[in-house]
Amino acid sequence: MSVTRSAVTGIGSYLPEQIVTNADLAKFVDTSDEWIQERTGIKQRHKARDDQPTSDLAVEAAKKALADAGKTVTDVDLIIVATTTPDMTFPAVASIVQAKLGAGVGIAFDVQAVCSGFVYALSVADGFVARGLSKCALVIGAEEMTKLMDWTDRTTCVLFGDGAGAVVLEPREGQGTSDDQGMLGFALRADGSKTDLLYVDGGPSTTGTVGHLRMAGNQVFRHAVVNIAEGITAACAAANIEIADVDWFVPHQANQRIIKGVGDRLGLDENKVISTVATHANTSAASIPLALDAAIQDGRIKKGDMILLEAMGGGLTWGACALRL
Template sequence: MAVFSRIAGTGSALPQKVLTNKDLEQFVETSDEWIASRTGIRQRHVVSEGETTADLAERAARAAMEAAGVQASELDMIVLGTTTPNLIFPSTACLVQHRLGANGCAAFDVNAACSGFIFALSIADQFIRAGTCKTILVIGAETLTRMLDWSDRNTCVLFGDGAGAVVLKADAEAGILSTHLHADGGKKELLYNPVGVSEGFKPEEKNAGVRVLMTGNEVFKHAVKALDAVVDETLAANGLDKSALDWLIPHQANLRIIEATAKRLEMPMDRVIITVDKHGNTSAGSVPLALDEAVRSGKVQRGQLLLLEAFGGGFTWGSALIRY
């Protein structure tokens, strides 16, 4: 008998501290009007001193586990999408695993930038379909503000911190219908962080230091094109017309990109989950944060068809079609 994965529970976590566009005006050469008109962002949550990716991931995980009625001892695996881990190693997933008391199950991080949660979800889905695991915790968590150059107004206004999580359980009926993942490393220079371990730190270089470097206009064009293609791919793979979709839950990077995808699907914006105005771009945290808000607000109901999609540095992009 075929085995599928379904979402048994969702959860999320946001730092208490909020940084509005008006707050940014005090130390960045920008304005609320400029940011909002170009991105749709009004505010973002920012971690406080000592608050980490693992802290947010743990809170989101506990909320999802409570919603699913799952104990730590039932977890077979933890997959955590992040590009801002607590440490290079051990993985943040291992840190969260220990905090939850789920010691012994597999735990690892996935780095696909803003697509991290979609990639992690797809990996978890494959393990359940293969019959290897029955219950998997999937998390997307980021503290992007830790790696921002606050003098670069083209990037520092975009990002926020947060985490979202889901618990996947094996089921006879399909919850996750399909996932579709892609990457193009040839576009690396359009969106990246110039510091690593193997390449090291080169203080003499112009772009030295942990920071986000982005050619915004080019990223926008590639994102719209890639998301259009993966939306078509997802619908075709499932033999569905776009009218079958109940909700679009997109990566919350830029309202213009979201609107472009909705237009492609001929979906009214009241069937699109929008959190970018409140959260900014939380990278791997954005899709599960939006999903959890949609579920807990009562917008998303059991049995409805959801399209999740994301695009990030790498470039990476992907989608998940889910019968919630």
């Protein structure tokens, strides 16, 4: 049976020039390189300039993804940006990206599922592309998490960084099997009763301020390992594959201990796990495409590989996606 799937045909990423090391943080907050690395695996993170909004990061990643796909802005008919740090309350970052790229009139909107945003956005774009409503979609994860930090809180400010990653999705015909190129299965979840575990203490309709990120780290860790493992199992079932069929596991880069915990729980070969958290830190919705692009660029991930994506973020939201590149 012939089916239309949405497939990744191009990828790109962008990191701001400024690098902030653990030693840099130790100059103004009670922490150390050893303390941070031992608990998180993070060595450094990138930080956007004050005059460099999230849309700028998204545009740079989008340009690289389009070039990789052999497409131009005139081909783009759908832009979805996953972000929790928009330039403004409105319009959507996607609309600003559309204008900055010089793309024509099309569909443009943001998805807000915090760290799970890129997986959520992929599922939304898949609905457009696989059903013939888009021929060339840009899905972007872009974040400036450093703008949400309380720099006196060593339990959160050491964890996050800025960056953007983007993919181009185009329709591809398949036979309805797991051998097809493209998106094969999703599992998306949310549990609003856990909002107090990871949130920002501000907003337009409450405080009228941006606010700072707050997190109950130990509880988030516990939920992350259990929830992510369940989501991965469900996504594999939706794709009609087994964990053993996966060539590469590209997780949300939140914390090396979480990445290892999920891998151990599922029996994943650690040599198949892509980790960039040491150099990127947690870039929320940008972390999956950043890690995916890094592994494609260094030759580990190749066309035809079976890839498993996963993330968990504030909400609590979590999700997973199985795809063949």
